[in-house]
Amino acid sequence: MATAFQELSLVPTMSVALNLFLPRPAVRFAVLVARRRLEREAKTLLAEYGITEIDPAAPVADLPLGQRQRLEIVRAMFRRPRLLLLDEPTAALSDRDWLFALIARVLAEGTSVLYISHKLDEIRRLCSRCIILRNGSKVLDRAVADMSDDEIFRNMAGRSAVERFLATPSSVRMEVPPAMRAANLIGEGVDDISFSLQPGEILGVAGLEGHGQSRLFKSLVGLQPLRSGRIEVSGTQRALRSPRAARAAGIILVPEERKSEGIFKDLTTIANISLPAIERASPGYLLSRRRERMLVRRVTAEVDLPEQYLPLGVTALSGGNQQKAVLGRALMAGARCLLLFDPTRGVDVGAKQSIYRVMRDFVEGGGAILFYSTELDELVHLCDRCLVLYRNRVVGDVHRAALTQEQILSLAAGHDPGATRTTLVKA
């Protein structure tokens, strides 16, 4: 049996080759790990799986998330296990066809695959049989062909997913100054990016893995320095040099790495949520638990987080509920402009629905959202507008009416003739 985990299990400081062959890398003279041989073998192996851009000697930490996900998958596959367990393998993967072809190959070789996913189309495309789990118990076990989409969604959440999400009319307010306007931002991994975000708008950001989206989001809240450019918030120019300054300006980031940057793992859920408003909950520095509960209750209702989870340690919660807590905290911080970086990654369908609804409510209340997602259908269905990044630049700004997955993909892959030219000039 081999497993490719959703939370990656690669050791960041070690080379690609070593990671591939852990835990028992080949040795020579009985004890010495044969690094050079491993690297050679890794190169051949990766090529076999259609990966040529990864240097086997490079430390994993230097690779973007998508490539790490590929490594994780290759590592699980090349040992030819009898059972292959893939847990949300496409969460950080932009090129799904690569994975699907590989799965077809191992299936042909007689391997059984257990494929965990929240994406219906993947299930339909790959799986013959499907088990649905909800709250830790099995609720359905049937051949995929016999099930309708509705049935699957109903069983997963009792609600339907984003395709079924009621597309509410846009609530963009054009008459007021933009909630956030970025002009010619330049920094590491951010190459001359400009955009404007109106109150009531959900502005999507699309891009294949490693095309600058992560750095853009970090730059906007001051986690990463910008070399030049201007940011205006509600019409006035602000220097957002730190997340603190961004918070003061009402800009809150919901970060990519929930485990290390989102939750406070040793704190209870309520303490996780109340943190930005902890001063309000503690008159004269003394913490009032009653006041804290009151403040938190207001937002837990908004993000659909059941109240009985509040006193529990946050790590006892599912990924979806953790993400709701993080969102709740963002609301608690008084966000007027939310930067959501792939907020539905590793989140169950029910929680996804809640997150979509929170987003909708938020913009209807006059907030603005900058929204990156690896799931194109989310972008297509939720955004008023979508920026497409390619090589750290904006190569497309597609309006809701024209927004399709194909459109995004072709822009993101650099197929737009205009974009190609500019990148060529740069190269």
Added chain:
Amino acid sequence: MKKRGFKRLLQRLIFGAASLGAAAAMALSVPAEAAPYKVFLDLSYSGNVWQTEAANGIKALAETPPYDKEVTFKTVISGTDVQHQISDLQSMIAAGANAILFYPVSGTGLNRVIEQGCRRHVLMVAYDSSVTAPCAYNVNSLGGRYGANSAQWMVNQMGGKGELVINHGVAGTALTNLMDRQALDVFHKYPGIRIVAQFYGNWNDALSQEGISRILAAHPNIDAIWTVDGTWGSFQAVMQHRPSRLVVIAGQSNNGYRLAIGDPALQEKGLKGLSASFGPADGPYAFKVMMEILTGELKPTEHNIAYPLPWVPYDKVKLCTGLSFVNGCNVFPPGKVPPLFIDTALNGELLPELNLTAVENGTPVPGATIQKLPPVQYSDNLPGVNCEECKAPSDWLQPNRVTPIPAPK
């Protein structure tokens, strides 16, 4: 030339890093090369009263005429780590020392480096504690048999019976081991003496005070406490928990303690104290011995030289009015020095060059000049403590200053 510039660069680097202009200026003093003798003092440890007073006394002597002209004197602090002290002693030998006075961290661990020094004709003198290397001189009060004498004195005061607490020094040191053996040998002769508790106060007053406090809670009726150091702390604990009924006690010579045992009001409450343990003055005394050997005035026949054991029982306490011990006075009035000040840093007869200011600040007494020492006394040989292959006197466990009361048969 190149090296010079390099050195200057690095020095500047250190200066820059230190950014303690004043401290740095004080620290990098260049020794003058005029004096004929290059003498080093290697302290093992510093930061407590005993070591500081000994070091200050030595430093003051080194600046007292005529030594101020005769020696280039330098102090190094090696800490409690044997390896460190070995390394520092090596440095001193390599730096061309004529003589090294040192407080040995270990009685045996330094032997190899000591022999290295002797081979290069460096005069090696250990003070207070001792080394077994045969070529080094030891100057201390071991011959005073503190363990046997103080224990016997206490037994006599107690009338041969009562509950006793033993405050050992630092476990694993030769001195503690030796003193314990002598004291226990005496105590065990008297079946009426019951040792109800023993602990290791590490020669530290705060730890001793805590220890006695704990013991008093468990054994509220103790009659006596035997200590080597940590005496003031032990006494404080008794004053704190049982001020109406005090104890028979023997130990170090802290000023506060001496004042207390000499206080008739406290004596009425049962306090009978002896202030006798090894004095910091054995350091300055050793320095004078070393200088006399170096200048050829003294040619000792043996290597274990005795510094007379200070001995002040409660009826011999006498208040000083000035800054030095004259006319047999041996304690300073309260407020003049802190209670932890160890009076035996001074010695009116053997070290008339020193006074209170000298041992407090390490400055020479104005107008004082070095006086020649009276003939030196030699100490007991104790195998494994101050010599390797030697024979201890047959009576080394017996008291030689106090007459024992008859032990019950």
Added chain:
Amino acid sequence: MRIAERLRRLQISAGAAVAVLLYVLMYLVYAANESGVLSQFGITNLLNDTVVLAVAAAGLTLTVLTAEFDLSGIGVIAIANVVVATTSAGPAGWLVSLFGVLAIGAAVGLLNGWLVGVLRMQSLAVTIGTMIACEGVALLILAAPGGQVADSIANGLTGDLLGLPVAALIILGVLLLWFLLAVTRLGIALYAVGTDETAARLSGLAVRRTKLLAFVLAGMAYGLAGYMLSAQTGSGDPRASDGFLLFMYASVAIGGTSLMGGRGGVFGSVIGAGILTVMQKMLFALGAASFYTDVFSGLIMLVAILIGTLPRVMPRLRRSVA
């Protein structure tokens, strides 16, 4: 580039490289200010002074790499010292006591490793406990300084062999063993476990066994350090290693090993031990006043660490410029 790559493979970090520079610098200053430094005698002395700390710090590094604390080292050194002083007499005494101290070190390491690696207790507190207990054992074996270390050890290990100081050979031997270890599966596992324990476990590495082995090997190194200390002092002293612990940690840190685990290596720690030793000599040679030696030691330690962290920060800066 090739050299840099090779160094990286031997786990010689940029921090360690800086430490080497610092060492050379201090050594030059020391040599410029004191005669006889470059003589056979001077070199042998310096190496003898370094070897105990170097071996002990080498052992400590293994546990630090797995992101655990190990304060038990001074306890093991104390036991080893008194054991050598009480058992090394006789013709084969040197060998018996060598295996004896290695076995004792391994046993203490096994206990630590079991409590920390297998029972998952906090290493900081556990090793405080075992350190105190080990010091107690040392005091039981030898209540006061004494005993006799066989001349074969005392003279053999502090002198020269084939024209080279034995201390140098020991240090080279430890480094060689380390470079071998670094490229074995165990060595790789040490780094993996220290970098990311969860990922290491999910990758199929035996985290518990790795930690256990790290502690055992560390214990054996402490045993060897105690053996070397005995050779130097020629006798037993249950308190000989007092005050050694902070120097061990300082050596590891100055050598560029991260106390968070997963980064650094034994080579750096050995250099760190060398720096601390030569720093003491250099300050002596420069004539720093005794009371302020500590001030300089502390500051130099800080400067060494600060310089050591620069290479880790530099690439990030450079990347952000490019």
Added chain:
Amino acid sequence: MAPRVTAATTEPSSEGQSTPPIHRRINPELVPGLMVLVCAIVLIAASKLMNPGAGFTQELAAVLGTSIFLVVASFGQGLTILLGGIDLSIGVVIGIAAMMISVLTDGRDATLPWAVPVTLAVGAAIGVVNGVGIALAKVPPFIMTLASGITFYGAGLGFTSGLAQEPVAPALERLMNGHWFGVPIPIFLIIAFVIAATVFQNGTSVGRKLYAIGSSPGAARVLGLPIGGLTVLAYTLSGLCAAIAGLFLAGYSSAATLDMGGPLLLPTIAAVVIGGASVMGGRGIYLGTFAGALFLSALETIITVLSLSQGLRDIIEGAIIVGALLAQGERWNWFRR
């Protein structure tokens, strides 16, 4: 198998969740502290059994009275460990504070009103130096505090040559050695300090932020918590607590030496960790540390009273520390599950 799935199974189901099971009602943070407190009481009772002559209350008073220095100093240590750091300069600061107070007061009570604040300020200032080095220069705490400890010890030695030449103010001595209503004053001080410290750590917004930073520095950064400032604050408080412990110690011993804080350093760390804190930060409460300090003091008492040789004492002490961790560790895991 996959983390997410296991997480989902441990989560209580959304329906029919009324009262949590009993072990959820005890604050899991309290458990290690309670366990250790029980161990401490067992130790005191055991020493009573061995010495039937002694009174339980005297034993308790002795344990409490001698624990005050550890109780105070380990609070600061606990704050730095809460942030995932450590403070190895505590012993030195205690010594420096003790020296300063006796030098500044010169045996007179009249000088106390300014001498105490100055001494405390110096302790806090050393903490600030540590904090700034750690927060701004990014020196690892272990090294920063180790190096600053060595440096300041050297400076202290240079200025004072290791011995305070003035006696301690009598008022300070009375504070540490006196009684109120037949109860030693230090016990009142301990109670006041424990209340203040607990309120600070677990009942204020600042305390909560310290937990957050220790728990996840990454998330704290994204959220924009003032990490640098609070790190400096934690080390400053650690220096301050060490200085208070130094004042108390000087008063208790009615004298001061520079090295008097040294024996307290390791026990502060042990008290914090035995009390259930994690050295990785983010976990542990002061009541646990307090219990740990009492436990160590009780252990010291019983070992002193046993009158064993130092070797045996050390072995027993080490074994009991490990044993206490062992007992506490298993419970801890059980409750967290």
